[in-house]
Amino acid sequence: MTETTVHVVDPEVATIKPGPRFGLTSPWECYYHPAETATQGGFECEMDELVVYGEIPKGISGTWYRILIDPHFCPKPNTPFVDGDGNVSAFRIENGKVSMKIKYVETERWLLERKAGRRLFGLYRNPFDNHPCVRLANDSTGNTNIIYWGGNLLALAERGLPWALDPDTLETRGADPYGGQVIAKTFTAHPKVDPHKNELVVWSYAAKGLGTRDICIYSLTPEGEVQNEQWYKQDKPGWPHDGWITENWIILSNMPFTSNSDEVLKAGGDYWTFIPGQPSEFLVTPRKGSKMDRPDWRSGEMRKYTAPHGLVIHTGNAWEEENGILKLESPFTSHNVFYFWDPEEYERAKERPTGDWVRWTIDTHQPDGTAVAPAEILAEGIFDFPIFDERMTGRKTKIAYLGQMIDSVNTRPVFNGVVKLNTETGVKSVFRRSEDSSVAEPAYIPRGPDCEEGDGWIIFYSEKENAPCGELVLLDTNDFTKPIAIVQLPFRLRNQVHGNWVQNPHPETPLPPLTRPIRNVVPSTKYSQMIRLE
Secondary structure (H helix, E strand, O other): OOOOOOOOOOHHHHOOOOOHHHHOOOHHHHOOOOOOOOOOOOOOEEEOOOEEEEOOOOOOOEEEEEEEEOOOOOOOOOOOOOOOOEEEEEEEEEOOEEEEEEEEOOOHHHHHHHHHOOOOOOOOOOHHHOOHHHOOOOOOOOOOEEEEEOOEEEEEOOOOOOEEEOOOOOOEEEEOOOOOOOOOOOOOOOOEEEOOOOEEEEEEEOOOOOOOOEEEEEEEOOOOOEEEEEEEEOOOOOEEEEEEEOOOEEEEEEEOEEEOOHHHHHOOOOOEEEOOOOOEEEEEEEOOHHHOOOOOOOOOOOEEEEEOOOEOOOOOOEEEEHHHEEEEEEEEEOOOOOHHHOOOOOOOOOOOOOEEEEEEEEEOOOOOOOEOOOOEEEEOOEEEEEEOOHHHOOOOOOEEEEEEOOOOOOOOOOOOEEEEEEOOOOOEEEEEOOOOEEEOOOEEEEOOOOOOOOOEEEEEEEEEOOOOOEEEEEEEOOEOOOOOEEEEOOOOOOOEEEEEEEEOOOOOOOOOOOOOOOOOOOOOOOOOOOOOOO
16 A cells, blocks of 8 residues: 655645745846846857748848847856857848858857856956956957958957958857957957948057057958058047048047046956046048148148037948038937946936937048037937948938837837938938837848949847747838838847848859758658558
8 A cells, every 4th residue: 555645735835926936046137137038148059941921022132140249157247238258140031031040259258268167257348357367368259240341250349359250150260360460459349341442441449458548540451451550649548439431531439438547447447437528529530641632631640529428329421521521420329328337426317318310510621629510410319220321331321220219118228110311301211119129220231232322121130028039120111111021030139239231242143041051862762651561
């Protein structure tokens, strides 16, 4: 006879509802929050034949590369959202079908931590907070932007030099693909492709090491040759995160931050500190340095023009007009979105922030230190992540595509609209997702090599706050009322920082899927059920 044990449950105990995960905790709660709904990371995968609702035009042939910030090991508490390992999320469109691949950038930092089985790197850009065994290691994360140049994908983070990746397999080819040509130790996350001169325009700040005032500007040929190298010194360490190019000029947007001293870093401080009230700055210099035919500019001169306090984080297009006038477009943000670098005891403004889309005017005949005229407001609202038809880089344009933050019911402020703005007519088309949805930075796909400015399609990632799956949304630029296609993903993805659409570099040859090639197979008869045994 088998004994039976009866468990009597106290009715009062039975009514107690356990908290999430029965009170169990994880160090990851400081990063993945809210823990129940935050999008997880830390994985690699590949898929083809993604589910498509609607129809993707057969004429689209290319790859959308996105870079995600995705720490492989649990970060320290209060790690800013700009820090973590770079993970590439790529979507290839060919013949109306979509394949995808997600793969980490195999940086030295990522490999060292994988080998150790633990986190070794500490605060953002603070080598004194790293484990002593990696204090002199290459800590560049490649986590901010990803572009295609000269047959390589370049995974970029402005704290170091690029990582080169294979465009099809996403395998990491190595660090510093242009090594030995320039001594600059950093590389902007927002280099500019000049399609008219077929060169990549690059700048490096803190170019001689941590916290230095040096800026290096140069260009790269498709073969990887460095040209037009120029060196400058800022009057103080600054943060020129993004910039513009025209035919003859490069303009860097210097945001109101300063880098902290080694003593502050050794004491566990942050690399950056926000400077309340400091004017925004435009650092302007000829692209060809001493070869510029302007007698009012000294050889090797860089001028600083000032604007009201605020942040120009990302930029649109720029062009030249007569008499040395430069026109620059950008969002202009009234508040510091990098709140984790606010100085102690700083009180943030109570009023609603703004992020208008504006046009700046710089007169290059004016001397160093001149304050520019107030920016022309082209659209009011909170905008960021601007894109334009980059076939027109450095030449006058009228079409801008923007992410917009529209009032929503999300539990956090998010961008939930995509805008097409005609700056000549003022006509604005807005595609807004549902109130509980968000959108990431869009990318522009030209309808053809000779299509009109801005004509084609817009692609972006979107998700609902509590939905288990994300999706890619494809809009026709001539109709923002509804998508022409939605690509259903099997899960949500971590939000991208930046990304870029890369047209098929060999349009006469279809692109292969991003998934591994299928090994050769032929039909066999040995196992056929139609061949009956005697």
